[in-house]
Amino acid sequence: MRNFSxxxxxxxxxxxxxxxxxxxxxxxxxxxxxxxGRKVLIIEQHSIPGGYCTSFxxxxxxxxxxxxxxxxxxxxxxxxxxxKELDIKINFLQxxxxxxxxxxxxxxxxxxxxxDYVDLLKKRFPSESENLSLFFKEFIGLYRATxxxxxxKMLVKYQDITYKEMLDSFFTDEQLKMVLSAQWxxxxxxxxxxxxxxxxxxxxxxxxxxxxxxxxxxQNFADxxxxxxxxxxxxxMLSSRAESLSTDGGITKGVTTEKGEEIAADIFxxxxxxxxxxxxxxxxxxxxxxxxxxxxxxKESVSFFLLYLGLDNKIDLKGLKRGFYHTSNNISFSKNGWxxxxxxxxxxxxxxxxxxxxxxxxxSLNDSxxxxxxxxxxxxxxxxxxxxxxxxxxxxxxxxxxVIDAATPKTLHRYTNNSKxxxxxxxxxxDQTWSNRLQHTTPFKNxxxxxxxxxxxPGICAVVSSGWRVANxxxxx
Numbered sequence: 076m077r078n079f080s081x082x083x084x085x086x087x088x089x090x091x092x093x094x095x096x097x098x099x100x101x102x103x104x105x106x107x108x109x110x111x112g113r114k115v116l117i118i119e120q121h122s123i124p125g126g127y128c129t130s131f132x133x134x135x136x137x138x139x140x141x142x143x144x145x146x147x148x149x150x151x152x153x154x155x156x157x158x159k160e161l162d163i164k165i166n167f168l169q170x171x172x173x174x175x176x177x178x179x180x181x182x183x184x185x186x187x188x189x190x191d192y193v194d195l196l197k198k199r200f201p202s203e204s205e206n207l208s209l210f211f212k213e214f215i216g217l218y219r220a221t222x223x224x225x226x227x228k229m230l231v232k233y234q235d236i237t238y239k240e241m242l243d244s245f246f247t248d249e250q251l252k253m254v255l256s257a258q259w260x261x262x263x264x265x266x267x268x269x270x271x272x273x274x275x276x277x278x279x280x281x282x283x284x285x286x287x288x289x290x291x292x293x294q295n296f297a298d299x300x301x302x303x304x305x306x307x308x309x310x311x312m313l314s315s316r317a318e319s320l321s322t323d324g325g326i327t328k329g330v331t332t333e334k335g336e337e338i339a340a341d342i343f344x345x346x347x348x349x350x351x352x353x354x355x356x357x358x359x360x361x362x363x364x365x366x367x368x369x370x371x372x373x374k375e376s377v378s379f380f381l382l383y384l385g386l387d388n389k390i391d392l393k394g395l396k397r398g399f400y401h402t403s404n405n406i407s408f409s410k411n412g413w414x415x416x417x418x419x420x421x422x423x424x425x426x427x428x429x430x431x432x433x434x435x436x437x438x439s440l441n442d443s444x445x446x447x448x449x450x451x452x453x454x455x456x457x458x459x460x461x462x463x464x465x466x467x468x469x470x471x472x473x474x475x476x477x478v479i480d481a482a483t484p485k486t487l488h489r490y491t492n493n494s495k496x497x498x499x500x501x502x503x504x505x506d507q508t509w510s511n512r513l514q515h516t517t518p519f520k521n522x523x524x525x526x527x528x529x530x531x532x533p534g535i536c537a538v539v540s541s542g543w544r545v546a547n548x549x550x551x552x
Contacts, residue, residue: 098126101346103542125297147536175398378484385478500527
């Protein structure tokens, strides 16, 4: 693990910009600002940068904590263009098929090319062929509209529409609607709740540009941006929790860390949970009541259970496809569970020693964070539940496990301070998407928000876009 953190003696008493949180949006924003010559400090509570885009090592196995692949890494897409602008070189492997979606009664492998996917769907659902053409034309048009500076008519049209309502307006075939909804787990809310705009941003990004895996694991993605930030003379403090923010008359003045360092700046960017920013760090400061009420009224996204298995080299995992496994054929998805299963060593054998293998599983949860009293018992119960499910595909898996680890919503909260271990910031519902989501600007004219709590929303591609936007706002101000 690289040591990026600044020696305490090198910390300045004042910076041009201080970024709270070294998630991908904070790193992206800070690196663009540092490249432009601004003196930038990033403060991060964890010992490594990356937020959810991190990896950890157990007995020679490298596990990705929460991000299992990244969209938008092609040279014309957001992540690809960002890396080019910052002169960051990362080795990616493109995943083909892009994904597999599995239901009890059928499964479909999604090609890495969107035209191939549309052709596949037209062959499988010939009666919906014309509607599929119309839908994807509209869907891609809506995606492009999300990059528009003005309020595009397409955004106005879908602002108050759920993804299920959008699908219902194009199709009658229930199985086709299931297929087109099956990847909702990437954004956290089921089709009857998730915003059509939010689903579009996530899905088109994957379908148009594919999914990519950074060689060596997702920590390498975060580390490459961090290293470039340092190359541009940026300063980063890891294992350093911000304790408070001081303000004066609508201006944010400085930050005090848990260890007592007091550091001033002209501009601040919060890449952390807004509840933390405005209710904890600013406790005792005067904050606009209307703004606080809006934050109080917003609902966090779901959290997940994650299982990490390190396996010996004597087990055959070829029959285990990477993708979503839904436990029901019911279109409503409301209370039906799903698993996202991946075998990262199929993509990159360097993640495990001696041709051993890794299985990573993300498990949807119906349990409410506040209702779980015994987290140890919950973790044990979820481990058993998940391994029992995998045994449907790999019956003898128990005999081959060398390393087992797991993360609960409480784990996610501990490492990120995201309220209730939220996986995607605010839930991507109609009332919390686009103009209804928190904006980059705040009641404090020199404090900006970046990351999945603000626009465009969750996912690596979206938070890269968010950090880039905020950097441009600061540089153009």
